[in-house]
Each structure stands twice: as structure tokens, then as C-alpha cells.
Amino acid sequence: MSSKWRGTQAAKGTVCKTVIRRFESAPRLIPGQFVTIRCGTGTEPLLRRPFAVHRVNREEKSFEILYEIKGEGTRFLSQYEEADDLDILGPLGNGFKIDLNIKNAILVAGGIGIAPLTFLAEELVKEKINVTLILGSKTKLDIPLSAIGYKLLICTEDGSEGTKGLATDLLNEFVRAQNFAPLQIYACGPKAMLKAVAQITNCQVSLEEIMACGVGACLGCAVKTKDGYKMVCKDGPVFNSEDIIW
Ligand SMILES: Cc1cc2nc3c(=O)[nH]c(=O)nc-3n(C[C@H](O)[C@H](O)[C@H](O)COP(=O)(O)OP(=O)(O)OC[C@H]3O[C@@H](n4cnc5c(N)ncnc54)[C@H](O)[C@@H]3O)c2cc1C
Missing domain, CATH: 2.40.30.10 (Translation factors)
Known part of the structure; x- marks a missing residue:
């Protein structure tokens, strides 16, 4: 100990x-x-x-x-x-899927949603995939960040750090600048942000619902999908954004 x-x-x-x-x-x-x-x-x-x-x-x-x-x-x-x-x-739970054939990835984090995306960014870099991580928040966050081997773009709604605006504004710009070349897109953060990301592009989203058992027994963390209700703990937390009924 x-x-x-x-x-x-x-x-x-x-x-x-x-x-x-x-x-x-x-x-x-x-x-x-x-x-x-x-x-x-x-x-x-x-x-x-x-x-x-x-x-x-x-x-x-x-x-x-x-x-x-x-x-x-x-x-x-x-x-x-x-x-x-x-x-x-x-x-x-089930994690993010990585496509080794697509060499560019963009990760969109809302606030503390950066937690799982840091691990993902580091694994993508190991696979020689170019990674851009967009971190959006209402105001400047006091989060210890170190982006090694990838690009970190910060934006805040009040302009107190990075670009002033929403993470989805930066995502839109980025997708356009890539000329819609193949991209792997991943997101984690508040549901409203995930919904907005899903409206821009298909992506993998990590959902956070209040959960009790964590192993699919209590059905407390159900989300509505095109294939009926799914459990965030057992079927997710990562889902394809197109499968979720937002
Ligand atoms: C799959 C999954 C992964 C998560 N990963 C992280 C993470 O990496 N970092 C992190 O900071 N948080 C994460 N969360 C949220 C985290 O579990 C809650 O913040 C935590 O359980 C709150 O516990 P508490 O006893 O401090 O607060 P509580 O007293 O239980 O709750 C305080 C407040 O937080 C809200 N809350 C509680 N649970 C959640 C939840 N699951 N999602 C959103 N709001 C909640 C409550 O409604 C209440 O308003 C994750 C949640 C899930 C489902």
C-alpha cells in the first residue's frame, strides 16, 4: 500500500x-x-x-x-x-474504434470531456495518425494539459483563453479546410455539444449518463438509439453519433 x-x-x-x-x-x-x-x-x-x-x-x-x-x-x-x-x-464499457487507414483525426472535447480524449490522442499518435484536439469551454479552464505529438486548439465562449467561440465553430472550419478529406472524428463532453457535433458530421461520441451499477444490470443509464434503448455502461459509452436519437 x-x-x-x-x-x-x-x-x-x-x-x-x-x-x-x-x-x-x-x-x-x-x-x-x-x-x-x-x-x-x-x-x-x-x-x-x-x-x-x-x-x-x-x-x-x-x-x-x-x-x-x-x-x-x-x-x-x-x-x-x-x-x-x-x-x-x-x-x-466499449472504447473508441481506430481506423488505421485514415491518417487524420479530429477530437472535440467539451470541458472535462477532455479526460478520455487525451488517452485516445496519445494512442492515435502512436499509430502515426495526425491528431488535432479541440478543447472548448465556457471560460478558461484550470486543467493540466500537455499535448505531446499532436495539435491542441483551445477555445472559450468568453474569449478568456484561446479563440473566442464554440468548439463546433473550430470543427466546422477544420472540416472545411481539410476539403472534406477522410477524417476520424471523436467527441466527448456535454450532451448539447455532442448533439451539435453530430449535426456537423458523423463521429464517435462518448456519452456520460448518471449510472448506478455500471455493468448493465440496473438499466439506469439507458439512451434512446435507432435500435431501441441501449445502456451507456455496457453498450457504450462510445456510440456512433448517427445511432443516437438526440
Ligand atoms: C462513463 C462515464 C465516464 C465519466 N468520466 C468522467 C471523467 O473522466 N471525469 C469527470 O470529471 N467526470 C466523469 N464522469 C462523471 C462523474 O462520474 C460524475 O461527475 C461523478 O460521478 C459525480 O460524483 P459525486 O459524488 O462527486 O457527485 P454527486 O453528488 O453524485 O453529483 C453531483 C452533481 O453531479 C451530477 N452528476 C453525477 N453523475 C453524473 C454523470 N455521470 N454525468 C454528469 N453529471 C453527473 C449530479 O447530477 C449532481 O448534480 C463520467 C461519467 C460517466 C457515466
Whole structure:
């Protein structure tokens, strides 16, 4: 056991990173997958909380999660800088599909939606695919970012960082500049942004619904698709945008 504590609880809205060590399944994690974590020492909060895999170190059998403090569970987690004694279930869900024949990819993140897209960007770069990651948010985010081997474009609605405007404005420009050449497009963020991205182009979207069991048993995270209701935890969280009834 070598968990490292930050010692203090961060305020609501703060973005934190926790490294999960000694995770035997780390080498087989794929981008878009998630884990659920028991975020407390007693019975409260009762339900595990889901978090996307943000970054992986396969050799060290560790991975990172990046999360925004919302309530009790994330506040508990924020006390850990590193952890190897948390109760974690995973890897869960189906990840993003990568087409090795298409050499350009564009990733669209809304706020903390950048968490799984960082892992995806790093895997695409390993496959020698050119990656542009657009990060959009309402205002300047305090997120530790390091884009290695790919292009990161930041935009904010209030212009406090990067280009002033929406991530979808940049996506539109980018798609046009590419002259509609084949692109792999991926998105993660608030549902309204995903819907707007899906209206521009077909893409793979990672959905976040409030979920209870995380393994397809409780049917709590159902989304409506052209093929009936699907579970975000078991059938997703990654879906083809054209399959979702927005
Ligand atoms: C597949 C999946 C992957 C996720 N990955 C990440 C991630 O990488 N980083 C991250 O910061 N968050 C992620 N989330 C959201 C994260 O699970 C919630 O923010 C977290 O469970 C909140 O727990 P809490 O106890 O702190 O807050 P709670 O007290 O449970 O809730 C506080 C507020 O957050 C809202 N909330 C709770 N769960 C969700 C949810 N699933 N989606 C949206 N709003 C929610 C509640 O409605 C409430 O308003 C993911 C969710 C899913 C389904």
C-alpha cells in the first residue's frame, strides 16, 4: 500500500488528477473505457462513481483519472494524489474504434470531456495518425494539459483563453479546410455539444449518463438509439453519433 494523500479537499469545480497504481488490467485498457470507483470508506456514498481512463502507463500498470469536483464522491477522491488501495471495478464499457487507414483525426472535447480524449490522442499518435484536439469551454479552464505529438486548439465562449467561440465553430472550419478529406472524428463532453457535433458530421461520441451499477444490470443509464434503448455502461459509452436519437 503506497497511497499518497493531498491532505486537503479541493473546492467544487476544481479539476483534479489521481494516479491509480498497481492496476493489473492497466496494460489492456483502451481509450474510451472507464472504471467505477467506491468513493468513500463506509457505506456513503453507496454507489460507485464512473470515471474515464485519462492516461495509461502500461509498463508501470498504472493509469490516471482526471475529474471535476462535483459532490461527495469526487471530493473524497480529490484527497488522493496516488492510490493503490481504492476499490475499483474495470475496465468497463466499449472504447473508441481506430481506423488505421485514415491518417487524420479530429477530437472535440467539451470541458472535462477532455479526460478520455487525451488517452485516445496519445494512442492515435502512436499509430502515426495526425491528431488535432479541440478543447472548448465556457471560460478558461484550470486543467493540466500537455499535448505531446499532436495539435491542441483551445477555445472559450468568453474569449478568456484561446479563440473566442464554440468548439463546433473550430470543427466546422477544420472540416472545411481539410476539403472534406477522410477524417476520424471523436467527441466527448456535454450532451448539447455532442448533439451539435453530430449535426456537423458523423463521429464517435462518448456519452456520460448518471449510472448506478455500471455493468448493465440496473438499466439506469439507458439512451434512446435507432435500435431501441441501449445502456451507456455496457453498450457504450462510445456510440456512433448517427445511432443516437438526440
Ligand atoms: C462513463 C462515464 C465516464 C465519466 N468520466 C468522467 C471523467 O473522466 N471525469 C469527470 O470529471 N467526470 C466523469 N464522469 C462523471 C462523474 O462520474 C460524475 O461527475 C461523478 O460521478 C459525480 O460524483 P459525486 O459524488 O462527486 O457527485 P454527486 O453528488 O453524485 O453529483 C453531483 C452533481 O453531479 C451530477 N452528476 C453525477 N453523475 C453524473 C454523470 N455521470 N454525468 C454528469 N453529471 C453527473 C449530479 O447530477 C449532481 O448534480 C463520467 C461519467 C460517466 C457515466
